[in-house]
Amino acid sequence: MRPLLLLPEIVVFVGGLAALLAGSFLARRRQWITRVVAGVALVSAAVLAAIALAGSDLMAFEGTFRVDTATGVARLVACLGTLAALGLAADELADSPRESESYALLLFSTTGALVLAGAEDLLVLGAGFLLTSIPLYGLIGMARTGRGAEAAMKTYLLGALFGILLLAGVTVLYGVTGTTTYAELPDRLAAAPAGAVAAGTIGLLAGLLFEAGGVPAHFWVPDAAQGAGGAVAAFLTTIPKIGALLATYRLVALLPGTLDWPVFVGVLAAASMTLGNLAAYWQQDPRRLLGWSTVSQVGFLLVPVAVAGASPLALPSLLLYLAGYTVTNLGAFAVSTALPDRRELASYQGLGRARPWLGTSLVVTLLGLVGTPPTVVFVGKLTTATAAWDAGLAWLTVLVVLNSLLSLFYYLRWIEPVYASGRSREEAGEEAAEEAGEAAFVVRPWSARIAVAAALLSVALGIGAGPLWAVVTGR
């Protein structure tokens, strides 16, 4: 059994339970205690994960859960990412009626993502899917706005649909192979009828793509990013992807060569990045823009999944990209939650002068998402694009690069107003009005700090890519 191998998951889950229970007994002014509880749980889980990362590749629960470098990195990134989301929530939810419930749901969903990340059995995969997605529905609806309700409904319906597809996929694969553990699946899948294997796998991929927010199961992402609260939006566009994409990687790696799965996943990746980029172009709300941008980022993240096993760079580059994406995306969302009332790109006019640190953080994180060196996402993009060509999918490399260019269009639409105030300086009257507007840049402290920290970290991790690479390759 070796349940202790799952200690980080257990700690996060128990932390969620503790936050929930404590929240029921605490006065509203004292709900911050539950935040501390949740934070302590996440930090302990991260520490435990870091310790486990130094160990060797182990299996828990009769070979249904793998504790290897990939699981370790996912645990570390997911726990610290949720911690950052918790920091954003501190500004937004403090003393609100749903505070402790929100923290509990965040931690439950994180546990689900961690289960997905290590799953080595189709049934565990199904459990992880449910544990990740069900708390999300509640979290999105927690905003209690019209948009929030719509987004929660949309997510719930799509989640139900794709959840059924995933479970159907599990059933079909179990039916044709007689097993659900990954250790036995490859041989039996190769011997099973190709049509049934394809149908089952497509069902599984559909479910995981819903969790990751990739085409064609992405419709809920922009709505949820726009309608949910800022902290929840930052969480749901980041943490579930870690589990879902790692689970997809493990699944694709064991598929037999009876069908050309690399090309299939490669096409999904291309569709995700292209559609996400094109749709993001017209958005006016920064959060919705980021929502679409995450759809395109999933496309980039699917590139190493497509070449799973075909290039030695595939898994390390996936992990590195996931870590970099988490930091950078959380940073961009943190800028938006630091200025929660500015929901138009144009309303960022003059931020660069009024709040230089925040403005710089926004530029660094957005250019980071484009893949500008020396940020960590650049290193991720470089290694994933290289992995694709290395595995013989040169066309995917070209698409990655072209889509990076496409993405620059809309990120620049957000960057432009931040520094745009310089041009009208000759018109004195306008300048006075502008200064009045700039004075109104009241920022939420925790979000602003997290934004600056994330921007610094994204650059530091890019420059320190050597040690980071050593971590993700397990050396």
Add this chain to the structure above:
Amino acid sequence: MLSLVVFLPLAAAVVLAAVPALGHRVAAWAWVGATALDLALVVAVWAGYRTPAAGRLAYEEQVPWIPGVNSSYHVGIDGLSLPLVALTAVIFLACAVYSLRDDDRPRTRAALFLFLQGVSTGLFVSADLILFFLFFDLSIVGMYFVIAGWGHNNAARSALKFFLYTFLGSLALLVGFIGLYVYADPHTFDMVELAAQLPLNGSPVAGGWVLAAIIVGLAVKTPTVPFHTWLPPAHTDAPATGSAVLAGVLLKMGTYGFVRIAMPLLPQAWRAWAWVMVIVGIVSVLYGALVALAQTDLKRMIAYTSVNHMGYIVMAVGAAGLVGNGPAEARSIAVTGAVTQMVSHGLITGALFLLAGVFHDRAGTYDLGAFGGLAGPAPRLATLFAVGAFASLGLPGLSGFIAEFQVFTGSIAVAPVSAVALVGILVTAALFLRALQRVFTGPEAGHSAGFTDLRPAEAWAVGALLLLSLLIGVLPRPLLDVIEPAARTVAELVGR
């Protein structure tokens, strides 16, 4: 030592950006101080420079960066990069001096320019493709903010066009680099190793595609026809110092890439594409000159002469790939001419753009028709502009002549058709003389009345650049002694 040259401006930029309390005067002088110190370091590097063995670099430093893909922080210089490193230091110092009296957010501007200086120097000393790409991309980001933040008229739009266009180029470059990496065995991004390995010699199809990607990337940056359309708006709307840096330093990144990356790493593919390069070069020369002739806007005119001057370089590097068409000596002369032209164009066009900035500063326009008889109220401006114009059209005694003479000697010897490009020199001469005549001679007209002549800071900045051009024109040996061995090596490498 090289790292110090690269990171000193970057460190100064961080300090200037992070300390908001600095006054305008302090920031402006700090900028001058940092650039002067950097130039002093470059002079020390030049003094200690000994030509390295063929295929090696001087002042090498190497630290692993992304070990998974064998990319490292690898820097070093040779005869191709040293002149450009020096050029970068000189131009940025000139810009710092020129801006001493400009009170438009001097602290952030100084920080931004120091950042640009660091990344530009970094690019010229990179010996790793990813490091090269990093600096290439950051230079685009920096220049975007210079144009968007300190430009005029349609600055936001021009900056956007510049960013998107050159970003496309940089991404094409990245595809090419990944291709080189994938075909190399063992996989590496290190230029020195790749030059020794020649990963794509022997696979002409893949080599052709990889070179095509790299050429597109570099051609956008250079820019050559038909990828030049971002250049005129970017120059017109950029501030004077921004234009000087863009033309003087950033454009060189494209042409430098040809001699540093495309030719030594992909010699076989380069030889196959050499005729295309020669023709693109000739077309750029003629097109740039003719379109410049049609301009009424001073800055657009200078911008198009840049297309023309970059065309000579492209033609020369193309000619250097025509192995077997003439004496090997000629190909090496063509490369020497190309590198000399990079330095010469940087100095001259940098000076001309700074002078163009004076027109906008005093009169708010670049329209050639808005001035007349300006030599009366502004004799210093008239003198320096005339020297710059004569240098640009290739008058003997100035650096442009040394460069273009070698470009043509080398190119015509291997590809006689290059002689067509001589027409370009004629047209450039015509357009500069016409501009001089319209603006500076005749009765005072338009904005000329009450035009304030060059202030000392402006005169010193421009004068120093032109003085260097004169010095190279009269005493070219010290420069050529550095360039020639490296050019010979490149010509040999292309022949492999």
